[in-house]
Amino acid sequence: MFNLFKKKKKWIRFYSLTPGVKDINPWIPAGKLKRKWKTDALKKYYGKDSKCPVMKVKQLWQNKQDMLSGAGDQNHEGLYQHAVTCPALSTLFDTGYIMTAPADFIIRQDGSGKDFAWVSQVLFNDDGPTYVKGHIPEQTDGMRQLLNPHAPINETVVKLELPWRVQAHKDIVFLQIPIPYWDEKRFTIPTGIVDPSYSYEVNLQLFWHAIEEGEYLVAAGTPLAQWIPIERSALDNDTYDIIMEDANEEDIKNNKIMEYNRYQRFTEMTNLKERIDNQKIVLALNKNKERFE
Numbered sequence: 001m002f003n004l005f006k007k008k009k010k011w012i013r014f015y016s017l018t019p020g021v022k023d024i025n026p027w028i029p030a031g032k033l034k035r036k037w038k039t040d041a042l043k044k045y046y047g048k049d050s051k052c053p054v055m056k057v058k059q060l061w062q063n064k065q066d067m068l069s070g071a072g073d074q075n076h077e078g079l080y081q082h083a084v085t086c087p088a089l090s091t092l093f094d095t096g097y098i099m100t101a102p103a104d105f106i107i108r109q110d111g112s113g114k115d116f117a118w119v120s121q122v123l124f125n126d127d128g129p130t131y132v133k134g135h136i137p138e139q140t141d142g143m144r145q146l147l148n149p150h151a152p153i154n155e156t157v158v159k160l161e162l163p164w165r166v167q168a169h170k171d172i173v174f175l176q177i178p179i180p181y182w183d184e185k186r187f188t189i190p191t192g193i194v195d196p197s198y199s200y201e202v203n204l205q206l207f208w209h210a211i212e213e214g215e216y217l218v219a220a221g222t223p224l225a226q227w228i229p230i231e232r233s234a235l236d237n238d239t240y241d242i243i244m245e246d247a248n249e250e251d252i253k254n255n256k257i258m259e260y261n262r263y264q265r266f267t268e269m270t271n272l273k274e275r276i277d278n279q280k281i282v283l284a285l286n287k288n289k290e291r292f293e
Contacts, residue, residue: 010169012229014097014202018124018163021102025221027164031094033223035181038093041084060268087276092180096228099204102163103220105132111213115156124163133159135205147188147207154208158187160224164202172196173235174227182223186210189225193235241292254286 016022083089103122110117118132125131135157144153168174174194178184187206204225210216233239247255261282267275 010172012169012172013167015165015167016102016163017165018102018122021163025100025102027097027099027227029094030096030098030226030228033093033098033179033182035093036183037181038084041082056269060266063268085272087272089181090272096175096226098179098223099162099164099202099225099227101160101218101220101222101224103131105218107132107158107208107210107216107218109154109208109211109213109216111211113152113154113211116154116158116208118158124161130161133161135159140207144207147190148209151185151188151209152211154211158206158208160204160206162202162204165200166194166196166202167200168196168229170197171232172229173232175230177226177228179223179226184223186216186218194227195232243292248288250287254282257285258282 014022014027102124103120105118105120108117108119114137116134120131123131137155140157144155144157147153166174173196175191176189176194177191178189187208187210190205190207206224258279261278265274265278
């Protein structure tokens with residue numbers, strides 16, 4: 001039986017003009033991307049902790065005593081100080097979709113940092129040899145050097161013409177960003193807004209850093225970019241009433257409650273969801289929001 005009152009989800013459609021791409025090298029939910037540094041940090045700091053509640057309390061007692069005496073493992077609290085548990089990063093890592101390379105291609109550099117050659121076994125356009133193209137230096141003069149100022153950059157930008165097309169609900173646009181905290185040193189992709197109401201082709205620019213002479217394989221399935229859906233209204237600053245002011249008594253009171261909340265529990269005895277839920281409870285006590293709602 002249909003629920004006539006169920007709110008219909010806003011939709012996003014990625015479709016490939018080349019059969020098989022969606023099955024073998026699809027877009028993937030961002031939360032499924034595995035970062036080695038994140039896995040290593042969890043193993044290093046969390047892997048030694050017991051899952052038994054009694055043993056966790058025993059370990060906690062011993063570790064606190066050892067640290068007070070200066071004899072403890074200074075890395076014990078690493079997990080709770082390490083960025084791997086940061087809610088801001090976790091949300092970013094889990095939001096949106098990851099675009100992957102639909103086929104192998106090789107970039108050949110001659111060491112000059114001016115141009116490149118390429119080869120692939122797959123072409124995604126019957127009208128000519130397109131998968132990899134280039135933007136001439138004049139198209140990105142003055143901006144390409146700013147994407148990663150501390151890395152060399154090829155003057156000609158690598159452009160991927162992909163088999164993907166995109167459609168979306170009229171209220172949806174995408175924020176395209178380089179995959180955050182991802183170990184990819186060969187190239188950087190530009191940040192921008194993709195509006196599928198008029199831009200349905202999916203092309204991607206790679207600002208190429210690996211300019212030493214040699215051949216560089218970008219394998220099929222390589223993560224390339226992250227797309228985060230956002231509401232179109234977020235692009236209009238007039239959507240929001242912005243207030244900037246000094247803290248008042250209610251803010252100061254709420255901040256004191258937050259300080260208490262921060263230390264009321266041993267961090268080792270909580271999980272990230274519990275800590276976030278407690279933060280929400282405290283922030284909801286700030287009565288300033290009643291001025292605007």
